Amino acid sequence: MLSKNTIKFFKSLHQKKYRIAHQQFFVEGRKSVLELLESSFVTDCVYATQEFLDTYGDRLRQAKVSFELASPAQLESMGQYQSNDSAIALVRMKENQLPEIQSSDWVLALDDVRDPGNLGTIIRIADWYGIKNLLFSKQTADFYNPKVIQSTMGSFTRVNFYYCDLAEVLTALNLPVYGAFMDGENVHSIQSVEQGVLLMGNESNGVSQELEPLISKKLAIPAFGQAESLNVAVATAILCDNLKRITSGK
Amino acid sequence: MLSKNTIKFFKSLHQKKYRIAHQQFFVEGRKSVLELLESSFVTDCVYATQEFLDTYGDRLRQAKVSFELASPAQLESMGQYQSNDSAIALVRMKENQLPEIQSSDWVLALDDVRDPGNLGTIIRIADWYGIKNLLFSKQTADFYNPKVIQSTMGSFTRVNFYYCDLAEVLTALNLPVYGAFMDGENVHSIQSVEQGVLLMGNESNGVSQELEPLISKKLAIPAFGQAESLNVAVATAILCDNLKRITSGK
Numbered sequence: 001m002l003s004k005n006t007i008k009f010f011k012s013l014h015q016k017k018y019r020i021a022h023q024q025f026f027v028e029g030r031k032s033v034l035e036l037l038e039s040s041f042v043t044d045c046v047y048a049t050q051e052f053l054d055t056y057g058d059r060l061r062q063a064k065v066s067f068e069l070a071s072p073a074q075l076e077s078m079g080q081y082q083s084n085d086s087a088i089a090l091v092r093m094k095e096n097q098l099p100e101i102q103s104s105d106w107v108l109a110l111d112d113v114r115d116p117g118n119l120g121t122i123i124r125i126a127d128w129y130g131i132k133n134l135l136f137s138k139q140t141a142d143f144y145n146p147k148v149i150q151s152t153m154g155s156f157t158r159v160n161f162y163y164c165d166l167a168e169v170l171t172a173l174n175l176p177v178y179g180a181f182m183d184g185e186n187v188h189s190i191q192s193v194e195q196g197v198l199l200m201g202n203e204s205n206g207v208s209q210e211l212e213p214l215i216s217k218k219l220a221i222p223a224f225g226q227a228e229s230l231n232v233a234v235a236t237a238i239l240c241d242n243l244k245r246i247t248s249g250k
Numbered sequence: 251m252l253s254k255n256t257i258k259f260f261k262s263l264h265q266k267k268y269r270i271a272h273q274q275f276f277v278e279g280r281k282s283v284l285e286l287l288e289s290s291f292v293t294d295c296v297y298a299t300q301e302f303l304d305t306y307g308d309r310l311r312q313a314k315v316s317f318e319l320a321s322p323a324q325l326e327s328m329g330q331y332q333s334n335d336s337a338i339a340l341v342r343m344k345e346n347q348l349p350e351i352q353s354s355d356w357v358l359a360l361d362d363v364r365d366p367g368n369l370g371t372i373i374r375i376a377d378w379y380g381i382k383n384l385l386f387s388k389q390t391a392d393f394y395n396p397k398v399i400q401s402t403m404g405s406f407t408r409v410n411f412y413y414c415d416l417a418e419v420l421t422a423l424n425l426p427v428y429g430a431f432m433d434g435e436n437v438h439s440i441q442s443v444e445q446g447v448l449l450m451g452n453e454s455n456g457v458s459q460e461l462e463p464l465i466s467k468k469l470a471i472p473a474f475g476q477a478e479s480l481n482v483a484v485a486t487a488i489l490c491d492n493l494k495r496i497t498s499g500k
Contacts (some may be wrong), residue, residue, distance in 0.1 A: 073400045121308055123480055125277055130475035186275070188495045224380035227405045237484045238491045244474055245438045 001046065002070050010088070011080035016142050023093045025144035025247050028079040030086035033179045037063040037158035047075065048087035054085075065089075075210040080146045093144060099133045099160035101173065106243065107193055109166055109177075110137040111211055112202040113232055120151025121233040122200070127155035134161040135169055135197070167210055170197060176216040178243070179186050179207050180235055184218030187242040193217075195247060200236050214235075251319050252297065260328035260338070266392050273343045274395035278329040282335035287313040289407035291341050297325065297339035306337075314366050315339075340483060343394060345382045349383045349410035351423065356445055357384040357492065359416055359427075361461055363482055364451040366391045370401025371483035372450070377405035379490040384411040385419055385447070389456075417460055420447060426466040428493070429457050430485055434468030437492040442468075450486050 010026055011068065012018035019025050024044065034045055046060055047070040053060075060067050075084040078222050091239055101107060108131050113119050119141040126134060140163070141148060160168070170177055176196030178192050199215065201207035208217070221230065221238050230238070262268035267277050274294065277286050278304065286293055287309055295312055297320040303310075309440060310317050317368050325334040352359060358381050369391040388444055390413070392400060399406050412419070420427055426446030449465065451457035457465070471480065471488050480488070 009311050030407075037307045061494045080374075121484065124477050125480065125484060127477035128471075128473055128480055130473075132475075152494045153477070153479070158476055188498070204260070221491070222494070222498075223378055224498075226380075226408055227377040227403070229403070230375065230378055231483075233481075234375060234484060237480070237488055240486045241471070241491065245305065248438070248472075248474075 002068060002074050006047075007074060007078055010090070012156050014080065014146060016145070017142050019093065019142070023065060025091055025093055025149070026079060026088055026146065027091055027149055027182065028075070028081050028084055028088040028146070030150065030158075033087045035154035035157045036089055036091065037065065041094070041157060044090045044092060045119050046087050047078065047090045049075070049085055049248070052086045072214065080150070090124040095169065096163050098162045098164070098169065101133050103175075104195060105133055106131045106234070107133045107135060107173070107175065107197040108240075109199045110140045111137045111166055111199060111207050112139040112205075114139065114141055115203060116145045116147035116163050117234045118203065118231070119143070119145075120148040120156075122236050123148070123159055125233065125237045125240060127152075129244050130162055132158070134159055135159060135167045136163045138163055151159050166199075167214065170199070170211070170214045171195065173197065176218050177214050178219050178239075179212075179215040180239060181206070181218040181220060184220035186222045187219045187239060188222055189226040190219075190242075190246055193243055193246050198239055199235075199245060200232055200239075205233050252318060252324050257299075259323060259326055259422045262342070263328065264396060266395070269343065269392070269394050271314070275341055275343060275399070276320050276329060276338055276396065277341055277399055278325070278331050278334055278338040280401070283337045283339050285404035285407045286339055286341065287315065288334035291317075291344065293437070293468060294338050294340045294342060295298050296339045297328065299325070299335055320416045330400070341357070346413055348412050348414070348419065351359065351417045353412070353425070354445060355383055356381045356490075357383045357385060357425065357447040358425070358486070359447050359449045359488075360390045361416055361418065361449060361457050362389040362455075363450065364389065364391055365453060366395045366397035367401050368453065368483045369393070369395075370398040370406075372486050373402040373409055374405040375483065375490060376477050377402075377408050381409055381490065382408070384409055386411060386413045387416045387422065388413055416449075417464065420449070420461070420464045423447065427464050428467050428469050428489075429465040430464075430489060431468040431470060435461045435481065436472045436473055438490060440469075440492075440496055443493055448486075448489055448493060450482055451491075453482050
């Protein structure tokens with residue numbers, strides 16, 4: 001039987017300070033919880049409806065994850081979903097460390113992308129384009145924010161990420177760094193690129209001045225109309241698509 | 251002096267049924283209100299702070315738009331912005347009619363894109379890629395929804411749109427129709443395309459079965475990783491970028 005304290009504990013995890021204090025976060029919804037079980041995240045417990053347990057109980061037992069019965073109303077009071085008739089999982093945060101980067105990998109670096117919806121959408125885009133390694137400036141939205149997790153649509157389980165001083169890490173990596181700039185080279189005209197880091201800036205201010213000297217090549221998305229800018233997640237997708245097209249030789 | 255009734259009237263315009271009844275909607279924020287003045291929309295009145303009037307009063311007079319003084323607190327209670335220290339405009343809805351389409355234009359058609367944020371982001375993308383003419387199925391989110399207007403970042407002023415029976419209109423237009431499908435042709439491999447209609451489907455269900463027979467060519471965004479899908483606005487951006495790249499001969 002689910003205790004009031006458990007519900008209260010989940011409610012606290014909506015706030016970053018409690019996630020940090022407990023080194024835990026939550027994942028809700030059928031698809032995300034099932035993808036979680038296939039991932040390298042350590043799941044402490046899954047709270048689920050009878051229907052979810054009837055259907056997926058074996059998967060939980062196989063993954064050696066403990067579980068507890070909960071009603072949809074309880075799941076809804078624990079998470080942020082307006083309706084949740086499946087499950088919510090309590091998960092351990094990972095250690096913040098630099099992932100191992102091969103020279104054949106693309107790396108995506110985010111310089112102060114502050115909106116959780118944008119961050120989540122960008123993680124989903126990275127996963128679509130097979131970019132496994134992400135670097136985040138310390139002012140970037142929190143990966144473990146429930147809105148981020150939700151908008152990744154399960155992709156949060158398949159990327160590595162590191163909150164860091166970007167200037168320091170980009171310098172140490174010593175890979176070509178591509179940045180999105182209005183006055184950059186038209187990405188449609190570029191014939192070849194070396195694999196490296198795609199650096200995307202803040203929603204309002206773009207890439208910070210401190211990082212500009214580290215850029216090897218400025219890229220621009222060609223405009224054909226009159227909009228002044230694109231949403232940062234949309235711009236990330238277009239650049240990833242072009243860079244992957246160029247490096248795959250098409 | 252702004253009356254309580256005016257504030258109440260604006261509050262009613264948050265709901266579609268009152269927008270339809272009055273054939274009016276609102277536009278808030280400095281950038282969007284200023285772009286509105288440059289557009290073909292008829293603005294009935296601008297409610298603005300003293301500071302906005304001091305800076306942009308001449309532009310309002312030039313555009314022959316009547317205006318009234320309002321406090322930030324009043325603007326915030328009229329619109330949906332949490333903070334608004336500039337302006338909010340009362341604007342007339344346009345007649346719903348098929349725009350004139352040249353054979354050299356790209357057309358973007360949306361089949362039941364229901365999320366207002368997605369619709370707004372897509373309008374901004376269309377404006378970036380110079381796509382002026384949009385066709386919306388009747389179940390697509392309402393163009394005049396404040397969240398749509400907000401997320402276009404001013405681009406709502408530069409597109410034509412028509413809510414219609416897509417099957418009927420696409421048949422009558424008799425242009426090539428390109429649709430996004432998982433099993434379509436890799437858009438990176440396509441060497442040439444004729445200008446036509448890009449048709450994007452619903453967030454969950456894609457293009458409806460009824461419209462599938464009208465598709466001339468199925469397009470696919472190549473996946474390099476494991477994400478199962480992309481957000482519809484992100485997919486629209488990637489396809490627009492590729493189609494514009496191909497038709498501009500790069």
